[in-house]
Structures are given as C-alpha cells and as structure tokens.
Amino acid sequence: TKVNDSINTNKQAQSLTPPVEDPKLRPCWNPKYSQTAENVFLTPSHSVGAVMCWSYEEVHAGTEGFSASLQVGEGGFGAVYRASLSNTVCAVKRLKQDGELDWTVLMKSFQTEVEKLSKFRHPNIVDLLGFSEGGGSMCLIYSYMENQSLEDRLHNVTQTHHNLHISNILLDRHLAAKLSDFGLAQFVSRSSSGRPGDQTGAQTKSLGKTATVRGTLAYLPDEYVRNGQLGTAVDVYSFGVVRHCMMGNVDVLLLADRSVHGDQYLSVTSSGVPQGSIVDSVLTWMFCLQVFHRLEDVQTFMWRTSSSSSSSAPSVPRPPLSLDSSVGALSQQLSSLGPLEDSYPSSLSSLSSLSSLSSLSSQSSQSSSSLCSLPPPHPLHSSSSLPPLSSSSFLGPCETDESRGFSQYHLSPQSNGTSSRDQNHPSVPTEDQYNFPPQPSTDGVLSGGTSSGGTSSGTPAGFSPAGSLQSMCPGPSGTSADPEPARDPPRPVFFFI
Numbered sequence: 455t456k457v458n459d460s461i462n463t464n465k466q467a468q469s470l471t472p473p474v475e476d477p478k479l480r481p482c483w484n485p486k487y488s489q490t491a492e493n494v495f496l497t498p499s500h501s502v503g504a505v506m507c508w509s510y511e512e513v514h515a516g517t518e519g520f521s522a523s524l525q526v527g528e529g530g531f532g533a534v535y536r537a538s539l540s541n542t543v544c545a546v547k548r549l550k551q552d553g554e555l556d557w558t559v560l561m562k563s564f565q566t567e568v569e570k571l572s573k574f575r576h577p578n579i580v581d582l583l584g585f586s587e588g589g590g591s592m593c594l595i596y597s598y599m600e601n602q603s604l605e606d607r608l609h610n611v612t613q614t615h616h617n618l619h620i621s622n623i624l625l626d627r628h629l630a631a632k633l634s635d636f637g638l639a640q641f642v643s644r645s646s647s648g649r650p651g652d653q654t655g656a657q658t659k660s661l662g663k664t665a666t667v668r669g670t671l672a673y674l675p676d677e678y679v680r681n682g683q684l685g686t687a688v689d690v691y692s693f694g695v696v697r698h699c700m701m702g703n704v705d706v707l708l709l710a711d712r713s714v715h716g717d718q719y720l721s722v723t724s725s726g727v728p729q730g731s732i733v734d735s736v737l738t739w740m741f742c743l744q745v746f747h748r749l750e751d752v753q754t755f756m757w758r759t760s761s762s763s764s765s766s767a768p769s770v771p772r773p774p775l776s777l778d779s780s781v782g783a784l785s786q787q788l789s790s791l792g793p794l795e796d797s798y799p800s801s802l803s804s805l806s807s808l809s810s811l812s813s814l815s816s817q818s819s820q821s822s823s824s825l826c827s828l829p830p831p832h833p834l835h836s837s838s839s840l841p842p843l844s845s846s847s848f849l850g851p852c853e854t855d856e857s858r859g860f861s862q863y864h865l866s867p868q869s870n871g872t873s874s875r876d877q878n879h880p881s882v883p884t885e886d887q888y889n890f891p892p893q894p895s896t897d898g899v900l901s902g903g904t905s906s907g908g909t910s911s912g913t914p915a916g917f918s919p920a921g922s923l924q925s926m927c928p929g930p931s932g933t934s935a936d937p938e939p940a941r942d943p944p945r946p947v948f949f950f951i
C-alpha cells in the first residue's frame with residue numbers, strides 16, 4: 455500500500471513513464487533528456503537519450519519471478535538479478551521495499567538514475583538499458599557485467615578483507631571497468647535541503663548507510679575525508695585511483711596520497727622521490743599492482759585461448775603490453791628511498807607487508823625483460839612531459855565493444871537469440887576515457903580539484919593520464935616498435951575463473 459500510494463502521488467516518478475503505444479516494446483524517448491551544453495561530463499557522441507521501458511510482467515518473466523537463483527548480488531538499493539529480456543542478458547536491479555528506505559527518496563533516486571543515464575553513455579559507466587515501474591516495484595535495467603564487481607574479484611585475489619571503495623566498479627566480459635550506481639549515488643549525496651553533502655536529513659539517514667562508502671583514505675577524495683560527502687564523485691575518484699593503478703601509471707602515488715597528505719606529492723612525485731608516508735604509497739601501489747597483474751593475466755589468457763582455438767579474429771581484444779617495465783623502474787626507485795622504519799615506527803605491519811610486496815616488485819622487475827620489449831619509462835615522469843595522446847594510435851585495454859561507448863543497444867530479438875547490438879556500433883573517440891573533466895561545482899566535490907591538484911585545463915589531478923598511459927601502456931595499435939611482442943605463457947590464473 456505504501457508503495458502504491460507513493461507511486462500514485464509522486465508525479466515526478468509518473469512522468470518517467472512515456473505514453474504507451476506498443477505494450478510489448480516501448481521505446482522511451484524523452485526530449486527533456488536530450489544533451490545540453492552544460493552536460494559536458496560525458497561526450498555528446500556517447501549520448502543516446504533513450505532507454506527502454508519494460509512492463510513489470512516482462513521483467514518478472516525475465517528474472518523468473520525474481521528468482522533467488524538468478525540473483526547475482528545485493529547492494530544498498532536492492533537486489534540485482536541476471537535477467538533475459540528480449541533475448542538480451544541484462545542486470546535487473548530491483549529497488550528495495552523493506553521499509554528501511556524512504557520510498558519517496560528511493561523513487562527520486564530512481565528518477566535521477568534514469569534521467570542521468572538516459573542522457574549519457576560513457577565507456578566507463580555501466581549502460582542503463584531501461585527501467586520498469588509497476589507491480590509495486592521499481593527496477594533499473596543495466597547491461598550485464600559478466601565479471602561483476604572489482605571488489606568481488608579482489609576478495610579472491612587477496613583472500614582477505616580490503617577497504618577499497620570499489621563495489622561500484624564493475625567489470626565487463628573483457629574486464630573493462632565501469633562505474634555503476636551513477637545516478638543513485640548522486641542523489642545520496644544530497645539531502646532534502648538540496649545541499650550537497652548534507653548528511654543530517656532523514657533522507658540521507660536511510661540511504662546514506664546503504665551507500666557504499668567504505669575505503670581507505672587513500673581511495674577517497676579530500677572532500678569526503680573532510681566533510682563526509684558521498685556521491686558519484688567519490689566513485690569517480692576511486693575509479694580514477696584504481697584505473698591508474700591498473701594501468702601501471704606511477705601517478706597513482708599522487709592520487710593515493712593526495713587525500714591523506716595534501717597536495718605535496720603532486721609536485722614531489724613528478725620531480726623526485728616522494729616524501730612523507732611512503733609506506734602507504736607503496737602499499738597502495740603494490741596492492742593495485744597485484745590487481746593489475748591478475749587482470750593482465752586473465753586478459754592474456756583469454757586472448758590466447760581465443761586466438762588458438764579459432765582461426766578467425768579473437769573474440770576478446772588483444773591485451774595491452776605488459777607494464778612490468780614501469781614496475782621494475784619503480785622498484786629501483788623504492789630501493790633508493792632509505793630506511794622507512796625511522797620515519798614510520800608505528801607502521802610495523804605495513805612495513806612487513808611492504809617487504810613482501812617489494813619482493814614481488816623485484817620479481818616483476820626481473821620478469822619484465824622477457825615480458826615486455828618496451829624500454830622502461832622513468833617512473834617519475836610527469837604526465838605533462840609525455841607526448842599527447844593520439845586517439846588514433848592509442849587503444850587501451852578498455853577498448854572493447856561495450857567500453858567504446860557502444861551504447862546503441864537494440865533490444866529487438868533476433869532469430870539466433872542474440873542481441874543485434876553487435877552490429878553497426880558507432881566508433882567513439884577514446885581520449886575521454888582517460889580525461890574526466892571536473893564535475894559540476896554543485897556537487898561540491900572534485901570540482902576541478904585543488905588549487906595545485908588540477909591541470910591547466912581544469913581537470914582534476916589524476917584524471918588526465920593520457921600521456922602517461924600512452925607511454926606506459928601502448929595498445930595493439932600503439933607506436934611500440936614491436937606491436938606484438940613474444941610473451942611468456944600466461945601465469946596461472948587462480949582467482950577469476
């Protein structure tokens with residue numbers, strides 16, 4: 455009753471439902487979602503402005519009645535199911551109705567998610583395919599991320615609890631990382647007063663505790679650390695950190711330490727050995743390096759398997775060249791840092807971990823010569839000293855069907871049971887995968903970074919690694935002298951599959 459009353463009385467939510475002409479398949483195009491000049495966060499080329507509206511019956515059938523056997527996860531906003539809609543595998547997030555959440559707030563979040571993701575498509579944001587209202591439930595329908603969340607995967611990597619705020623980073627079948635809960639998280643950051651970051655209202659009381667804000671300081675933006683602000687920016691920031699790590703970009707040290715120790719590292723690391731809490735920096739770096747290596751292994755494994763089992767083109771993109779060269783160079787830098795114990799006597803456990811991780815780095819360094827034909831770049835090169843990224847020559851590891859901003863999903867069923875989305879997909883520039891402009895200042899977070907953290911173009915620090923990425927991680931069409939170097943057999947994959 456509460457649900458139905460809320461739906462009936464909430465005109466905003468009702469306005470999401472378009473006029474119904476075809477009850478079976480109802481394309482939802484709302485002109486108010488069209489791209490506007492101020493929507494600069496994502497590029498117009500990724501904008502499609504259309505999502506599908508599904509009936510409750512269709513979603514119910516596609517999830518086999520929201521069967522527990524199809525549930526793939528559960529977050530603060532509800533359970534997520536693997537579903538089949540029009541012969542397309544989707545992820546259906548059914549928003550909770552458990553009384554813990556203020557239903558009015560939830561509906562607003564629902565609306566926000568639909569509005570925002572109807573406007574935008576981005577290679578690193580999970581595509582919203584549609585939504586459903588009715589039957590007393592509200593569902594958001596996304597493209598299905600076969601490899602689920604990075605957090606899930608990391609549990610398998612480390613077999614220990616970790617504190618990264620990365621549950622909203624999902625991995626597609628190519629292991630390309632994408633942000634989810636874009637609009638939902640955005641709304642959580644706002645109170646009923648509309649002031650960003652106001653966590654005192656009843657709205658955020660209920661949603662705030664469900665929002666995923668776990669994490670070490672290293673992975674959270676300054677603004678969250680200082681003010682407790684939640685929201686998309688936190689995810690984007692953490693995503694940026696993880697992405698840098700996964701790319702083997704030593705700028706991760708900048709990001710990792712910015713929130714803890716201020717901006718001092720921004721200049722220090724681009725010119726010399728970082729000062730301050732090097733233990734935290736190195737631990738962060740090495741941990742993420744492990745993640746990167748595992749992801750790289752899996753990509754290599756998948757690519758090789760696909761290549762050897764089929765004479766046709768591989769179904770997964772060829773992995774980027776190894777980044778072990780940068781690891782080795784970093785390792786050398788670390789070995790020249792001097793004693794750490796004197797500076798950080800209380801970090802004994804960290805130092806112990808550091809020791810083992812340093813040895814990992816050495817191993818990586820030793821293997822780098824056989825794995826990578828690239829000359830090792832100087833690990834502390836500033837991004838600005840590197841050549842600009844050329845979109846035509848760079849093909850990063852996220853250059854996949856989905857991650858290219860391949861968002862023109864046509865959900866019409868095909869006779870062979872597959873979606874037609876694999877045909878005629880648009881080509882999208884790749885630069886913006888690595889250049890996140892600042893968020894609108896109304897967010898209150900990450901709006902251009904700090905005074906010394908931003909680049910000259912106003913991009914927050916750490917969100918413009920294009921040059922570094924090109925240097926560190928040239929893709930298969932990159933400028934490397936050896937476009938397809940001989941690689942050792944992939945190391946054992948023991949956690950993903």
Ligand SMILES: Nc1ncnc2c1ncn2[C@@H]1O[C@H](COP(=O)(O)OP(=O)(O)OP(=O)(O)O)[C@@H](O)[C@H]1O
Pocket residue numbers: 526527528529530531532533534545547580596597598599600602603606621622624634635664665666
């Ligand atoms: N598009 C998707 N494809 C495949 N699995 C998904 C998808 N979205 C979510 N999941 C799975 O469902 C789980 C829960 O995701 P969800 O976004 O609901 O919550 P969360 O991000 O873990 O937490 P919170 O809602 O508090 O941010 C994820 O960890 C992931 O395993």
